[in-house]
Amino acid sequence: MIDWIKDETNPKLRAWEEFYRNRWQHDKIVRSTHGVNCTGSCSWQIYVKNGIVTWEMQALDYPSLECGLPPYEPRGCQRGISFSWYLYSPLRVKYPYARGALLDLWRRARAEHEDPVAAWKSLVENPEARTRWQRARGKGGFRRVDWDTVLELIAASTVHTIKTHGPDRIAGFSPIPAMSMISYAAGARMLQLMGGVSLSFYDWYCDLPPASPETWGEQTDVHESADWYNAKLLAVMGSNLNMTRTPDCHFAAEARHNGSKMWVFSPDFSQVSKYADEWVALNAGQDGAWWMAVNHVLLKEFHHERPVPYFQDYTKRYTDAPYLVELHADGSDYRAGQLLRANRLKDYESVENGDWKFLMWDANELRPKMPMGGVGFRWGKEKGKWNLLLKDGVDGTEIAPALTFLTSSDSVVQVKLDDFGEGRTVARGVPAKRIETASGETVLVATVYDLLMAQYGVARGLPGEYPKDYDDADAPYTPAWTEKYTGMGREVLIRFAREWARTAELTRGKCLIIIGAGINHWYHNNLMYRAGIHALMFAGCVGVNGGGLAHYVGQEKLAPMESWSSIAFARDWLPAVRLQNAPSWHYVHTDQWRY
Structure with a gap:
């Protein structure tokens, strides 16, 4: 019935093989990582031919962190392995752009004034001209411009502002120094040497969890992802590990193979939910109510009764x-x-x-x-x-x-x-x-x-408006109370709280919360975080390998922080640095305080 299929052991035409040989040819291999605002810092082997990146491959030579932990590889993700496409994409911004309304005004002023600063002054002090380019904002209209023109425009506007208002009226913002330390340091150093102000970044776009400084007084000191493997109970909330922690996600999978249990709290069946032993579909934004009721159970059963x-x-x-x-x-x-x-x-x-x-x-x-x-x-x-x-x-x-x-x-x-x-x-x-x-x-x-x-609401025999039992839905923080907020039954919560406490008791604190932007970008994120932090503290989990709060959003740190900051903020020249909290700066200067 299949005699029409021929087994060609010596095909005559082999030109197709040459296509693949050419596709994977390379002159050299360069070690690099992908700067895509990711804390993964994956090591990649970049294959280069005639100065062009042809393809990339995950490195497999990571050193072992500790005996007993799984190896780091494979590390990498879909974004990383397709990064060479971005390098040569027609959509990549490779040149400076200026809004057309401003560019026309600048060229006209520049033709009338020999001094660039005087040219800018003539524009900024002309109400009609100033209104024209300001009203053009938010409406597109960008044009490609040469570097000399745009650099002169930036320099002239900066010098005029300093002469008119003082250097402290120059404020600069750039995200993520860890993504490009040299680039960030160059701009920040220029600002400091001229007397300008460097705005913060990590807190400005809400990657910083405010609960961290509120609770511990530090920015964010969290786990090396390999430590997930040491956890015996993982609670994942607001962090879609497969998508946002792709190179580290294998540690969570390996922890489960090692006997750890994973609970995932997510209103939808997200990618990470498939890793869960138990998926709890909490109503969005109600994680705080869940953890407050968990804390009620922890304090009642494991601090008071036993x-x-x-x-x-x-x-x-x-x-x-x-x-x-x-x-x-x-x-x-x-x-x-x-x-x-x-x-x-x-x-x-x-x-x-x-x-x-x-x-x-x-x-x-x-x-x-x-x-x-x-x-x-x-x-x-x-x-x-x-x-x-x-x-x-x-x-x-x-x-x-x-x-x-x-x-x-x-x-x-x-x-x-x-x-x-x-x-x-x-x-x-x-x-x-x-x-x-x-x-x-x-x-x-x-x-x-x-x-x-x-x-x-743990009564301990004391008088007052205490809940009668777990089924008292009118008293705050009982398992019954939380149902109207979370949409989940009290039985699930009580079982989770007891598993959490027993696991922490038997392992001396190896319960871990992995948390991320899905919660941190809520207005009341600090309250949701702190409710979970209480559960960690009541069960002795913070500061324990395999336990504690593991927050992952954005990229807040760089390894050579102390030496790098000396250069970036001109500490070799200046006794003090002008730094400004960006959220409050924008709050004041955009008149948000009025509303």
């Missing part, structure tokens, strides 16, 4: 849960105020930077003590005490922090807490102590931990 020793010890050592907070009277109830400052007490009233050092209650000595590590130690003259050691900052004695005053309070007071979801306040009982200050005043204090217990 306190896990590892969780308790971690919370004392590495969080601000033991710190004392002042309570201020609000009618017949109270409101939480600020952290109690160390210099309010007689024992510490003369310490340096006392307004920036805080207090814990020592369970052994039954008095407040000042631990090291507060920001006041960071900027003090005395060095060596900005650390997490549980020792008094004055006499160096050990501190045994009390997380709660539940069994040792002077009184239980009703503290008002805001329920923004329902636009109301609830009053809940919080155990408190009275402390005498250096001035003889008596202040009422509670621990951060006790206030968190009240905030999350």
Whole structure:
């Protein structure tokens, strides 16, 4: 039936083979990476023929990071392997362009004035001309222009602005120094040497998670992606790993092969959802409600009903849960105020930077003590005490922090807490102590931990408007409450929370949240992030290999930061650098504050 098929073992025509030989010929191989605003930094072998990139191939010679971790290769993605198409695409911008309305005016002015600065002055001080090119903005009309013309225009406008308004009126912006360190440094250095202002970038287009500096005081220190393999429970939210972390995604797949469980929270069945052991289709933007209810379960079952020793010890050592907070009277109830400052007490009233050092209650000595590590130690003259050691900052004695005053309070007071979801306040009982200050005043204090217990609705036998049980849908942060926001059943949430806690208990914190732009680009992103961060802290996951918050959006760092910044910001010439936060700069100068 198939006798019409011929087996040609010696075909006469072999010209087609020559086509493929020519296609894959190359003169040399160049090592490079693809600058496409990606943190992957994949190593590529670029094949070049007659000075033209003909094709690229993924490198396979990455060094091993650690014994027991999978190799880095394969690293690369569809965008990287097709980058040579972009290099030679007719759509690639290779020349400067200027808006036609401005270009016509500039050429006319340049013909009338020998001095370029005078030419620009004649335009910018002419209301009719200025209005003409400003009204042309946003309407296209770009024309290709030669480099000499556009560079002269930039220089003339810059010099005129400096002469008229001063150098600090020159503000410059460029994204991602890590994408092209030399290019970024050249522009930033010019700005600084002329007295201009460099605008920030990472926070401006909302790649920076504000929850990171809010919680830890740093920009974004997250995992090397290979550490995903060490996690035993991965929660992925707002990060489509296959698409946005393509070269690293294999670590997540390999972690699953190694026995890790992956939960994916996504309103749609995204690409990463196919990796999930469990896909939870939360309503978009409601991840915060999910994690708040998870924290309710964690605190109730694993901190109060059955306190896990590892969780308790971690919370004392590495969080601000033991710190004392002042309570201020609000009618017949109270409101939480600020952290109690160390210099309010007689024992510490003369310490340096006392307004920036805080207090814990020592369970052994039954008095407040000042631990090291507060920001006041960071900027003090005395060095060596900005650390997490549980020792008094004055006499160096050990501190045994009390997380709660539940069994040792002077009184239980009703503290008002805001329920923004329902636009109301609830009053809940919080155990408190009275402390005498250096001035003889008596202040009422509670621990951060006790206030968190009240905030999350863990009653612990205390009076107040606490939820009755997990099924109380009217009380904020219960599993039943979260259903109206997330669209998911309480049973799924309770099961997840218990898996999270048990995994963290048995592995000492190897639970990991991988999070990205899908959440970070919401207006209330910091609240969603911080709800998840609480779950990490309550289970002792931050700072643990295979645990913690792994935020990946954009490209915020470069390896030689210290040495590079000296060049980029002219620190070799200037004692101080003019840097400006871009979001607030745009907020003010575009009159957004009016609306």
